[in-house]
Amino acid sequence: MTAINVAVTGMNAVPDNPGAGLAVARxxxxxxxxxxxxxxxxxxxxxxxLHLGEYCDSAYLLSYPSSGAEALLARxxxxxxxxxxxxxxxxxxxxxxxxxxxxxxxAEMGIRSYLPDASQLxxxxxxxxxxxxxxxxxxxxxxxxxxxxxxxxxxxxKGWEFPLVVKGVFYDARVAANAEEASxxxxxxxxxxxxxxxxxxxIAGEECNLTAVGDxxxxxxxxxxxxxxxxxxxxxxxAGVSINDEDLAGIAHRLVAALKxxxxxxxxxxxxxxxxxxxxxxxxxxxxxxxxxxxxxxxLPALLLALAFGRETPPLAPPRPGxxxxxxxxxxxxxxxxxxxxxxxxxxxxxxxx
Amino acid sequence: MEKANSPIGQSVDLPKPEVxxxxxxxxxxxxxxxxxxxxxxxxxxGLAILRRLQHESDLDSIVASLQEEFEVDAMVAERDVIEFxxxxxxxxx
Numbered sequence: 078m079t080a081i082n083v084a085v086t087g088m089n090a091v092p093d094n095p096g097a098g099l100a101v102a103r104x105x106x107x108x109x110x111x112x113x114x115x116x117x118x119x120x121x122x123x124x125x126x127l128h129l130g131e132y133c134d135s136a137y138l139l140s141y142p143s144s145g146a147e148a149l150l151a152r153x154x155x156x157x158x159x160x161x162x163x164x165x166x167x168x169x170x171x172x173x174x175x176x177x178x179x180x181x182x183x184a185e186m187g188i189r190s191y192l193p194d195a196s197q198l199x200x201x202x203x204x205x206x207x208x209x210x211x212x213x214x215x216x217x218x219x220x221x222x223x224x225x226x227x228x229x230x231x232x233x234x235k236g237w238e239f240p241l242v243v244k245g246v247f248y249d250a251r252v253a254a255n256a257e258e259a260s261x262x263x264x265x266x267x268x269x270x271x272x273x274x275x276x277x278x279x280i281a282g283e284e285c286n287l288t289a290v291g292d293x294x295x296x297x298x299x300x301x302x303x304x305x306x307x308x309x310x311x312x313x314x315x316a317g318v319s320i321n322d323e324d325l326a327g328i329a330h331r332l333v334a335a336l337k338x339x340x341x342x343x344x345x346x347x348x349x350x351x352x353x354x355x356x357x358x359x360x361x362x363x364x365x366x367x368x369x370x371x372x373x374x375x376x377l378p379a380l381l382l383a384l385a386f387g388r389e390t391p392p393l394a395p396p397r398p399g400x401x402x403x404x405x406x407x408x409x410x411x412x413x414x415x416x417x418x419x420x421x422x423x424x425x426x427x428x429x430x431x
Numbered sequence: 432m433e434k435a436n437s438p439i440g441q442s443v444d445l446p447k448p449e450v451x452x453x454x455x456x457x458x459x460x461x462x463x464x465x466x467x468x469x470x471x472x473x474x475x476x477g478l479a480i481l482r483r484l485q486h487e488s489d490l491d492s493i494v495a496s497l498q499e500e501f502e503v504d505a506m507v508a509e510r511d512v513i514e515f516x517x518x519x520x521x522x523x524x
């Protein structure tokens with residue numbers, strides 16, 4: 078049987094803010110073994126996932142999303158000519174607007190995807206979250222889009238008391254305790270992710286996350302929930318434990334039903350000290366902790382592949398709270414020739430070149 | 432919070448029964464909340480009280496049961512339950 082070629086982005090498995098690509102590839106490898114061939118896609122020759130041969134059978138560099146849709150399509154076409162891609166599974170938020178728009182043209186080329194449409198994607202954007210939250214009867218902290226850090230000089234007088242959360246439109250969220258911290262966060266986030274920058278009221282409590290797959294009809298499949306137990310300096314999970322919170326699951330079901338979401342999704346909520354839930358973010362992709370789904374018997378990337386190819390979906394284990402994931406840092410040894418091939422040709426070295 | 436009356440008539444606030452019921456208790460004192468994802472450790476006395484609270488909300492019965500197992504007088508057992516209830520309230524706000 079011929080292996081399915083799945084191209085997976087987000088191979089930047091870096092410690093402070095990892096992309097989900099490597100974890101997705103690991104899930105697919107463990108579900109399908111050699112029946113799947115994984116094409117790792119990244120933006121930097123130092124993205125660790127691109128060099129991990131056990132998960133990525135080949136690797137290519139892409140043009141940055143800021144180069145635009147046509148540049149991305151041209152690059153994907155080149156890769157597709159080199160080795161036909163059966164399915165593209167994007168794992169980075171910034172790619173989604175481009176790839177959603179390109180999906181019909183990619184499909185014409187024979188590259189399938191399993192993504193929301195542009196309107197669904199826009200509805201869950203951070204700056205439109207209150208609208209969606211109201212539709213789905215979920216609380217959400219007030220959020221404001223700002224264009225200048227001067228806002229923080231007298232924000233208390235406008236009713237925005239510290240601490241506040243300063244967020245990028247695509248990524249990054251930092252809790253600021255005062256105007257100085259908030260201004261520094263604004264500048265850093267604006268430099269990396271552009272304007273506007275979002276300011277969100279801070280909720281005291283515990284963050285819980287849910288990931289699942291929507292099938293486009295409003296149904297949610299295979300939800301896996303996690304409570305962070307240790308975080309990096311940027312608030313990303315370094316350790317977590319699976320939970321089974323029916324209230325959180327209910328929120329996710331209502332959101333996905335309201336969106337008629339298609340594709341992977343991550344729902345982030347804060348549970349306040351009185352047990353109330355506040356929607357913080359909806360990410361249009363699998364999270365970096367997606368390997369936990371394999372750990373609890375609900376391999377969601379495998380489920381996604383089955384849905385995308387119209388095949389029978391794999392059985393899902395009942396919710397299994399109490400499974401921990403712990404990240405760790407480890408070095409891989411990479412010959413200069415592999416690094417050179419990615420740097421100079423934008424693709425991993427062929428077998429003959431290694 | 433659930434209220435229960437102690438044998439001397441003192442009101443004791445306890446977390447909701449469904450919260451106590453869902454806790455996974457290990458014999459070594461490790462406690463895991465499968466909904467919140469938090470874990471705790473309790474000593475032998477705490478474990479004995481938690482096990483009873485999972486099935487019993489009447490403090491008279493709990494104190495009597497603790498007296499029987501630990502051979503302590505009612506005042507000591509009741510004080511331990513009230514003190515532990517305070518810890519539970521903080522843990523399950």
